[in-house]
Amino acid sequence: MNDAADAIAALGRRGRLHWAEALPWFAGLAVFFVFPGYLAFGTQVLISILFALSLDLILGYAGIVTLGHAAYFGFGAYAAGMLSAHLGWNEPLSGLVFAGVVAGGFGFVTGLILLRYHGLALIMLTLAQAIMLQEFANVAEGWTGGFDGLMGINISPIFGIFDNDLWGKHYYLYALAVLFLCFIVVRLLTHSPLGASLVGVRENTQRMHAVGSPVYWRLVAVYTVGATLAGIAGGLFAQSNSFVTLDVLSFARSGTVLIMLVLGGTGRLYGAFLGTTVYMIIEDRLAKASPDLWELGVGIGLVLAVMFFRGGLMGLIDRLAARSGARP
């Protein structure tokens, strides 16, 4: 009896908020006031953070290795874009909900099929699925605009007041608010019994089967949530840029989000924040100046991360904190 109570208390403590968890949000607000010239770029960083966060849920927590997560980002981007360009529905918030629901529905249906597979077959199926979708979007020019991109997206002001201004002020706050809401959902989810059972599946699938956990349906559930969040990120991308190209579905996008997440640290939630921000800032500085050195650097960084720093930047912070004696 006591043991059970202790265990419940320990689980409760794990879900408790730590003061450091407020840091990213303070940083996000500080950027708004300190770097007003970088808000358009900042919006794209926030969108990528949300995308990486959605991947962290299915890869970091549930351990589903996917090379095709851009499928859901792109699905959401095209859904939000086409809603405005073809149907003339320009209200942004409902457009975002639409993007999330459509991408989530697609994630549920594809998850039902994909999650029956494991290992290399699963990796290849996710990869093939995303590229297939990209090729399909290329062919379906009437809907997607094909290779030229989807034009004619004309989003009305948020709440009828805040338009997409030249400096990206409104959209930066819009993206920050959406990220915050999505983050709350993800944090609650990962600290729920569902989240705990997902970690169980990641660490030892057979044992979870043995204790009677409905492994397959848990995975489908988290995959659907991950796809929904990726779709919302894609919808934000379409709305903020007023333009969608085939690139949203590309293998490069699936790979990049994976690299950003791993750089920050998987299964940590905040790894998505740290990795994405660091990656995109360095990319912004270096990639245009010398793309070959940037790629060389990404490659060396990845190899070093796999060989020596398996926890990514968050793992590094943990180790430094442990060395200085403080318990994070």
Next chain:
Amino acid sequence: MGDVLVATVSIAFDGFAYAMLLFMISVGLSVTMGLMGFVNLAHGAFAMAGGYVLVSLMNSLGVPFLPALVIAAIVVAVFSVPFERVLYRPLYRASELEQVLLSIGLVYIAVGGITYIYGPQPPHIALPSFLEGMIDLGFKSFPAYRVFVIVIGLVTALGLWLGLERTIAGARIRAAVDNRRMAQSVGIKVDRLFMLTFALGSGLAAVGGGLAINILGLNPRFAFIYLVFFLIIVVVGGMGSVRGAFFAAILLGIIDTGGKYLWPEGGAFFIYVVTMAILLVRPQGLFGKPA
């Protein structure tokens, strides 16, 4: 001869030449992945390295085409060994995610490094005169170079098949692919076998990369562009199966070529439809053993 027949023969011929390139590059990947189950996305980097070594040998040192092709294969095979020992080996027991990340990292390094050294422009090499022009096979003339590629591909396939089926080393490789632990326990040195297979596979990939210069074109992004194709051949054919890689390469080569002739915008779509259909029905691939 009717137009339809001409088109069919052209697609089959070009598709087959393309398939032989894909086969030579992918077969080593298939066998090494079958041996160690290592998810390796970086195999195309060895093909690319082979292509660039060939370019340097021919354009800077003036080595003729055929000897340069052989030297490039040997150079890449030798250089692949330290890669396998230092980078791949510690990760044989690691998760698929770590293997994917390490090998993607190697692709980035290869792409960035080769762009840095050679620049982003596709290189050119001068073919020997006997490989230029056409060969008349009675009913139709074919480009000599593609005929040459097909012959090399078929000879490679035959050689690998004989090597695997008729030699002791081949029997050991088959045993290790079937059941690595059992093979180890009867005294087969799987570790050393793997190193040799890795070197041979990288050397063959280098030949494929060298031959690809005048068919697919070579540029520093080669390892990225064809990464997915090489993996598709391995998984559709079935890991560890030379026969599987051969037929998967033909399937993919002909579908891709046919798609480009018949429906240029949408041709690539079919490759992924077929890949997904095959994997959904047979996750282990056409010739792979069930997991």
